[in-house]
Amino acid sequence: MSDPLLWSGDVIVAGGGSAGCAAAVAAAREGASVLLVESAGFFGGTGAAVLDTFYGFYPPGGNERVVGGIGWEVCEALFAREAAFERPNTYGAGTGVTYEPEILKQVWDDLLADADVTTLLHATVTDVLMDGDKVSHLGLHTAAGPRSVKAVVYIDATGDAELAWRAGAAVDAPRDQVRRQPMTATFRLGGVDLARTSAADLHRRMAEATGYVLPRREGSTHRTMLPGVVHTNLTRVSGADPTDPWQLSDAEREGRRQVREYVRFLTAEVPGYEQAYLINTSIRIGVRESRRLRGRYLLTRYDVLQAREFADAIARCGAPVEDHDGGSKTVWEYVGGAATGRSYGVPYGCLLPVEVGNLLVAGRCLSATHSAHASVRSMAQCFATGQAAGTAASFGENPADLDVQVLRKRLIDQGALL
Ligand SMILES: Cc1cc2nc3c(=O)[nH]c(=O)nc-3n(C[C@H](O)[C@H](O)[C@H](O)COP(=O)(O)OP(=O)(O)OC[C@H]3O[C@@H](n4cnc5c(N)ncnc54)[C@H](O)[C@@H]3O)c2cc1C
Structure with a gap:
């Protein structure tokens, strides 16, 4: 790549939403040098630009939290600033954490700085350069024009599977889908x-x-x-x-x-x-669903409704299938069949592309079908899959070859709930 090299190090995270910020903090806390690239002028992504309530920490019908780690740290930082409260939901999603989005932006600025993450705002990934089956560089559009950046491992937390798609990994593109969640301006x-x-x-x-x-x-x-x-x-x-x-x-x-x-x-x-x-x-229209990875494991509606457990689970989810693609109503289907606080495991394979060696995918563009995605896309799960991707990236250049039980133990040590 001929564009001037702006940064090189261990891990690059593309996209600074819930998943990307959690991934960057996790990787940096594990000792990796980390660059977080975000096209907007703030961190928090959809959580700061469109919304004000985290769902997915508590399954509907249950009081037991299923996500801890960095996601819950964000909540505690918001509570400490009197910028959030728990809000029981009357019609489906379970207890949420409602927060002030302006303070969320500040919380992420602080957490990223404390973890020593190098942050780049107003920078958009426009190119992915490959060396065999590995990503070698990313091309960025920055305030100074085109620049390149380079790392050992890359994390796609763009929500749109931008890196996976540009790198040639299999993705489910919206134009090929029969069903697609609508967008919402809040x-x-x-x-x-x-x-x-x-x-x-x-x-x-x-x-x-x-x-x-x-x-x-x-x-x-x-x-x-x-x-x-x-x-x-x-x-x-x-x-x-x-x-x-x-x-x-x-x-x-x-x-x-x-x-x-x-x-x-x-x-x-x-x-x-x-x-x-x-x-x-909202600063931009809210996109529930766009490109999704077709990874080593494809999470299905069956997995969600049966509350399946997986030996390689790196996160938990109890959020219902919340499908807005149903006319003027919303369809709710509960984990385990009823709102009784059950949850399922999210397999590590949902973060791994088949075709690209040094790439992980986290957040709402991980590998899931339309219906499973309608459950696993809540922000608590984006924090959790981001934390797992960041921790996995700190293990080195072949995320698919790491010992998942070692990764799981590391996540539990960090406070993740598996
Ligand atoms: C209308 C709506 C309502 C919802 N309601 C809730 C709710 O109440 N509670 C809940 O928990 N969940 C809700 N969700 C789901 C949830 O908000 C999302 O699934 C979640 O925020 C996605 O997080 P993410 O980190 O994967 O992606 P995002 O938060 O979308 O972050 C992706 C980031 O990547 C950046 N980016 C994209 N492309 C590039 C690029 N090429 N270069 C650099 N940066 C790039 C984007 O600017 C963005 O900041 C809702 C979603 C929508 C749309």
Whole structure:
């Protein structure tokens, strides 16, 4: 690669969302030199740009946490700053941790700095250069123009399997999928009289509303850390391919158009919202599902619903299959068949491409079918798979050959719940 070399070291993590930040911290704490590359100007990814509630720490119907480690450290740092609280969910996902996204960005800045991770913001991976079956360099677009970076092991935490796809690993691309989760522009409203609102009343009014185009007739408007401010997850842009530049652009505009319509509905029809005003829409539209790795193990709906255990599990998940690809409703299917607090193991093979030797994939682009992905994509699991990928990367250049039981022991020592 002829572009000037900006950095070289042990591990490069591409994508600074929940999975990528956890991966970078984990690898650095294990003694690796780590570069974390993120195209936005902040860390936290979808968790900071679109959302305000971590799900997946607690399975629905259970009080026992199934994710610890770095993910829970993030929660504890938020609690310590009085920037988060546990919020029981009334309709499916189990108890969540609702946080202030601005403080989440600061928590990640601190955790990454404390772990000695080298961080690069406003830098986008645009090329993957191969040497045989190994990634040799990444090409970046930076503020200074094109640059290259080099490591022994790479972690793809881009959400879109950007590295795996560019490196030639098998991926399930959205355009080839029969089913695809819709995208959602979230928004915040201020001036809400929360004492006069309830989820049941809102859902009833949405179901009965006439004269409004509301693609989703349930969904969440919930309290936040800020007085009179609610965060919403209501809009639904269906059928668009987030890896198609034109469709993604249209989806952003359509998301904002729907936000206008939901605000019109809420302020006109729902008690408590009469004086509400729009504070902001999400920094970018929320993408639930795009490219997914087809790795050494493909997690299936059967694995999820049967609450399967795996000898090489590196994370646990009790989040239900939450499929928004179902008209105006959301389909919930529970781990083990009912909301009784059960969970399953996430196999290490879900992080490993078949075709590329020195690459791991973590977070929402790991190897799972559409339905299994609808369970394993919650942020607690992205933290956990990120931590596992980062720790595995610190073992050296052949992640597929490491002793998984040694990796599991290391994760348990770090506080992971397996
Ligand atoms: C609308 C919506 C609602 C959801 N609700 C919840 C919820 O309430 N609770 C919950 O737990 N989960 C929820 N989820 C799921 C969850 O938010 C995601 O699955 C999770 O945040 C994904 O984390 P990640 O780290 O894998 O990816 P992301 O957080 O998406 O991070 C990927 C990062 O990679 C960066 N990136 C991408 N390409 C490149 C590149 N080429 N170069 C450099 N950087 C790059 C991106 O900028 C981004 O920061 C929701 C998802 C959506 C879309």
